[in-house]
Amino acid sequence: MRIIKKILKITAIALLILIGVPLIIGQVLRLTAAVEPPAGELVDVGGYKLHIKCVGPVNKSDVELPTVVFEAGAGVSSPTNYWIREGVSKTTKVCIYDRAGIGWSEESGLPRDAKTVNTALHTLLDKAGVTRPFVFAGHSIAGLYMRDYVERYPGEVIGLAFLDPSHPDQNRKFGLTESQKAEQMSTINTIVFFAKLLMKTGVMEVYNPTVTGDVLFYPEEIQKQIAYLSKNPSNLETALREAGDFEKAGAQAAINKSLGDLPVVVISATKPMDPGNLPKGVSAEKYQAVFVALHDEIAALSARGKHIKMETATHMSLITNKENAAKVVPYITGIVREAAEREKNTDSKQTAGENAETINE
Numbered sequence: 001m002r003i004i005k006k007i008l009k010i011t012a013i014a015l016l017i018l019i020g021v022p023l024i025i026g027q028v029l030r031l032t033a034a035v036e037p038p039a040g041e042l043v044d045v046g047g048y049k050l051h052i053k054c055v056g057p058v059n060k061s062d063v064e065l066p067t068v069v070f071e072a073g074a075g076v077s078s079p080t081n082y083w084i085r086e087g088v089s090k091t092t093k094v095c096i097y098d099r100a101g102i103g104w105s106e107e108s109g110l111p112r113d114a115k116t117v118n119t120a121l122h123t124l125l126d127k128a129g130v131t132r133p134f135v136f137a138g139h140s141i142a143g144l145y146m147r148d149y150v151e152r153y154p155g156e157v158i159g160l161a162f163l164d165p166s167h168p169d170q171n172r173k174f175g176l177t178e179s180q181k182a183e184q185m186s187t188i189n190t191i192v193f194f195a196k197l198l199m200k201t202g203v204m205e206v207y208n209p210t211v212t213g214d215v216l217f218y219p220e221e222i223q224k225q226i227a228y229l230s231k232n233p234s235n236l237e238t239a240l241r242e243a244g245d246f247e248k249a250g251a252q253a254a255i256n257k258s259l260g261d262l263p264v265v266v267i268s269a270t271k272p273m274d275p276g277n278l279p280k281g282v283s284a285e286k287y288q289a290v291f292v293a294l295h296d297e298i299a300a301l302s303a304r305g306k307h308i309k310m311e312t313a314t315h316m317s318l319i320t321n322k323e324n325a326a327k328v329v330p331y332i333t334g335i336v337r338e339a340a341e342r343e344k345n346t347d348s349k350q351t352a353g354e355n356a357e358t359i360n361e
Contacts, residue, residue, distance in 0.1 A: 035228070036224055036225050036228035036229070038051050038104040039051075039078070039079065039104070039225060040052050040053025040054065040078075040097075041053070041128070042104065042105075043124055044127070045123040045124050045127065046120075046123060047108075048100060048105075048106040048108045049105065050097055050098065050099070050100065050106070051078065051097060051103055052095055052097040052098075052124060052128050053078060053085075053096055053097070054093060054094065054095040054128070054130070055089045055093070055094060056088070056090065056091070056092060056093045057089060057090065057091055057092045057093055058089055058090045059090050059091060061091070061092070063337075063340055063344075064340070065092040065093075065336050065340050066092065066131075066133060066134050066158060066159070066336060066339055066340060066343070067092065067093040067094065067095060067130055067131055067134045067135070068088050068092060068093070068094040068095070068134065068135045068137050068161075069094075069095050069097075069121075069125065069130065069134050069135070069136055069137070070084060070085065070088075070094060070095065070096040070097075070137050070138060071121075071136070071137070071142035071145055072096070072098075072099070072102070072139060072140075072142065073141055073142060073316075073319075074140060074141040074239050074242040075102060075235050075236065075239025075240075076102070076139070076140075077098055077102055077103030077104075077225075077226070077229045077230075077235060078096045078097065078098050078103050079103070079218075079222050079226050080226060080319065080320065081319055082218055082219070083319065083321075083322050083325030083326070084096075084137070084319055084325055084332070087325060087326060087329030087333075088329055091333040091336065092333065092336050095125075095128070095130055097121070097124060099112075099120070099238070099242075100120060100238070101234045101235070101237065101238035102234070102235055102238050103235070104229070107238075108120070111241075111245055111248075112238070112242040112245040112249070113248040113249045114147075114148035114149075114248075114249040114252040114253055115152070115252055117148075118153070121145075121149065122149075122152075122153060132155075133155065133156050133157060133158040133339075133343070134156065134157060134158070135157070135158060135160070135332070135335055135336050135339050136149065136157045136159070136160050136161070137160070137161035137162075137163065137332050137335075138161075138162065138163065138165070139164060140163070140164060140165065140315065141166045141246070142163075142165065142166075143162050143165020143166045143167065143298065144166050144167075144246075144249045144250055144252070145249065145253070146162065146165075147253040147254075147256040148253045148256065150256055151255050151256040157262070158262060158263075158342065158343055159262055159263040159264070159336065159339030159342075160262060160263075160265075160302075160335070161267070161331060161332045161335050162264070162265070162267065162298055163267050163318055163319065163328060164267060164268060164269040164291075164295075164313075164315050164318050165266065165295065166250070167250075167291075167294035167295070167297070168250035168251065168254040169250070169254075169294065170250075170290065170291070171246075171247070173290045173293075174282050174286070174287075174290055175281075176281075176282075183280065210226060210227065210230035211226060211227045211230070213320070214317060214321045214322070215320060217322055256301070257301070258301055259301040259302035259305070260302060260303065261302060261304050261342075262304065262342075263304045263335045263338035263342060264298075264299060264301065264302040264304060264305040264335070265299075265305075265306045265307075265308060265331045265335055266295045266296075266298050266299040266305065266308070267309075267310055267318065267328060267331060268291060268292055268295045268307065268308070268309045268310065269310055269313040269314050270288055270292065270309045270310060270311050270313075271310075271311055271314045271317070272288065273287060273314055273315065295307055304338070310324065310327060313327075
């Protein structure tokens with residue numbers, strides 16, 4: 001019996017060492033970790049500050065091209081969209097920002113519906129001196145915000161690039177019941193809870209799962225920014241709020257029934273997803289078929305809408321994978337050039353009309 005007690009005691013001590021030492025190391029690393037300063041500027045939009053970074057164009061053009069404003073997916077900080085930013089900035093100016101509570105942006109304490117998001121964005125663009133009209137590009141949940149912005153601020157957007165966008169009707173099309181949606185949110189809440197625990201205990205200082213896969217191919221500076229920002233619990237809390245306000249944002253986006261003749265491209269990521277990442281009861285085949293059909297609907301909102309299917313990309317690798325992003329960029333810059341040409345023709349027609357009125361007088 002004495003031997004068994006001694007073995008149990010030694011085992012307990014060993015376990016405490018195995019668990020305790022990494023936690024102690026993690027806390028030390030957390031307290032001494034370097035702070036990554038904002039990559040762009042912080043702009044006060046009314047009681048809180050949003051982070052925005054504008055770059056480009058690298059290559060000068062004979063034609064003045066519109067600026068691209070990029071909207072990220074739910075809970076995704078601006079450095080994650082590095083490849084898109086770098087690619088587009090070779091052709092025209094591109095501005096990527098962090099919504100409230102994400103990346104370097106401050107928490108607002110406000111809802112995360114499309115109206116609130118876009119009111120803040122509109123103020124940010126005003127104060128940051130971003131020229132209108134602009135081309136709007138965005139990923140995932142940005143598909144809802146972009147449509148609401150067009151409806152809320154007519155004339156400010158002259159082209160849109162939707163990257164594997166969310167759709168107002170997607171939950172209904174998947175046939176998700178209220179209990180299934182509640183279960184989905186419960187799962188997300190559980191994941192967020194444990195992720196925040198890993199952050200606060202310092203475990204993510206020892207091993208950070210966000211700096212793996214495609215992110216390892218980002219420049220070292222961007223990897224450091226992503227690693228630093230990923231350890232901020234605010235990112236996860238904001239992602240939860242954005243998911244919680246999805247239905248409200250979708251209803252606001254659904255008010256937009258037409259994009260007229262604006263140049264529009266919708267890019268679907270059609271590489272089969274891991275079934276473990278899909279809503280319960282939704283197969284990979286159904287998921288893909290539903291989203292492709294919904295993306296057809298978004299493209300059809302414009303007389304100039306195009307729908308592209310990218311078989312090499314999943315939802316996230318569409319922006320995080322260097323090769324996939326390199327395929328996406330020409331579609332965005334294509335919309336930029338098409339929008340510039342459309343504006344030029346519109347201005348020419350208006351000038352011709354004004355001249356004709358002058359002659360008639």
